[in-house]
Structures are given as structure tokens and as C-alpha cells.
Amino acid sequence: MRVKICGLTQVNQAQEIVTQGANSLGFICVERSPRYIPPEKIKAIAISLPSKIDKVGVFADHSLAEITKTVAIARLTSVQLHGAESPDFCDRLRQALPPNIELIKAFRIKTPTSLEDVEAYLDRVDTLLLDAYHPQMLGGTGHTIDWQDLQQFHSSLPWMLAGGLTPDNINDALSRLKPDGIDLSSGVERAPGDKDLTKVTQLFEKLASVR
Numbered sequence: 001m002r003v004k005i006c007g008l009t010q011v012n013q014a015q016e017i018v019t020q021g022a023n024s025l026g027f028i029c030v031e032r033s034p035r036y037i038p039p040e041k042i043k044a045i046a047i048s049l050p051s052k053i054d055k056v057g058v059f060a061d062h063s064l065a066e067i068t069k070t071v072a073i074a075r076l077t078s079v080q081l082h083g084a085e086s087p088d089f090c091d092r093l094r095q096a097l098p099p100n101i102e103l104i105k106a107f108r109i110k111t112p113t114s115l116e117d118v119e120a121y122l123d124r125v126d127t128l129l130l131d132a133y134h135p136q137m138l139g140g141t142g143h144t145i146d147w148q149d150l151q152q153f154h155s156s157l158p159w160m161l162a163g164g165l166t167p168d169n170i171n172d173a174l175s176r177l178k179p180d181g182i183d184l185s186s187g188v189e190r191a192p193g194d195k196d197l198t199k200v201t202q203l204f205e206k207l208a209s210v211r
């Protein structure tokens with residue numbers, strides 16, 4: 001399963017989290033987030049990691065030029081769109097990016113009808129990410145989606161579950177839902193951008209216990 005740990009800002013933490021088993025790391029490119037990390041610092045982390053590890057830049061309503069420039073500087077392999085980017089924007093971004101860059105579209109699930117938004121993106125992105133809705137925050141909220149709302153969710157694209165996942169609730173989530181990947185940030189953190197490696201260890205222990 002894809003395990004993405006998001007909100008990295010420190011090279012030693014990134015390396016340790018990969019050693020523990022993460023295959024995907026996320027970097028917040030949203031300037032107003034307390035987890036923001038500039039492109040040059042992402043690059044320093046990215047080039048220290050094995051090439052097989054996904055390096056995901058998280059963007060929200062950035063311009064095409066900002067995203068393409070950051071992808072090049074930071075050596076990203078994936079772009080996560082966490083704002084209100086339209087299907088047409090995704091098409092144009094696809095044209096603007098190198099062909100091997102993965103496009104992940106995040107959806108903030110407020111009610112079951114929020115899932116209807118997914119349809120228009122299926123031919124335009126590679127991966128879906130379902131996160132919790134919060135009225136003031138775009139992401140990193142620590143809030144869970146009502147998993148009941150996702151019971152009937154199926155997709156032709158791989159999808160990742162995000163939103164308030166922790167070592168304590170991950171196995172409950174995975175017993176109810178069968179995502180292709182999981183994405184954790186605040187649930188394995190001491191403070192925004194400062195990961196708690198003990199919690200990351202607990203996460204992988206929990207995941208190993210059900211394999």
C-alpha cells in the first residue's frame with residue numbers, strides 16, 4: 001500500500017521516515033501553511049532520498065507557472081492539488097508538466113454529495129485523495145472524514161485516504177475502507193512540520209500487525 005507522510009521540513013526526519021517504510025513524502029508548498037517549505041529546501045531533502053520514493057508537492061490554487069517552476073527546482077515527482085483547481089486547469093497543468101509527473105487531485109469531503117465532484121477529474125489526473133472538510137483550513141486539519149460516507153466509494157483511479165489519520169485509528173479506518181494509499185500529517189507530528197518519529201514507528205507497527 002502507498003503510505004504517504006506529509007508536511008516534512010527536515011532532511012533527517014524524511015530519511016528516517018523512509019527507512020521506517022514510507023514510500024511517499026509530501027511537502028507543503030502553500031505559503032500560508034505552518035508546514036510551508038520553500039522549493040530549495042525541498043530539493044535538499046529530495047536529492048537525499050532514494051529515487052523510488054515519491055516526492056509530492058502540495059499546492060492550492062497556485063498558477064501553472066508557480067507549480068511548474070517549483071516542480072523543477074524541488075525535484076518533485078508528484079503534484080497534489082489541494083485547492084479548487086478545475087478539471088480544465090488539470091488538463092492545462094498536465095500539458096505544462098513533464099510527462100512523468102503524477103497528478104493527484106485532493107477533494108475535501110463535507111457531505112456524501114462532495115464525492116460527485118470526483119467524476120469530472122477521472123480522465124485528467126492519475127490519483128485521487130479524499131481529505132476532511134474544515135471551514136477555515138485547507139489541509140493538515142487533524143479532522144477525519146465520516147468514513148461511513150465513503151463506504152460505497154469506488155473509483156477507476158487509485159485513491160488515497162487522508163484526514164485525521166493516526167496510529168490509533170489507522171487500523172479501524174482500513175478495516176472499514178480499502179483505499180490504495182493512506183496519507184498522514186498532523187497525526188504523526190509534535191508540532192506543524194516537526195514529525196514525531198515515535199508516532200511514525202507506531203504507525204508502521206500498526207500497519208504490520210494487520211498484514
Ligand SMILES: O=C(O)c1ccccc1N[C@@H]1O[C@H](COP(=O)(O)O)[C@@H](O)[C@H]1O
Nearest residue numbers: 006033139140141142162163164185186
Ligand atoms: O498540511 C498542511 O498544512 C496543508 C496545507 C494546505 C493544503 C494541504 C495540507 N495538508 C494535507 O492535509 C492532509 C492530511 O492532514 P491531516 O493528516 O489531517 O493532518 C494531507 O493530504 C496533506 O497533504
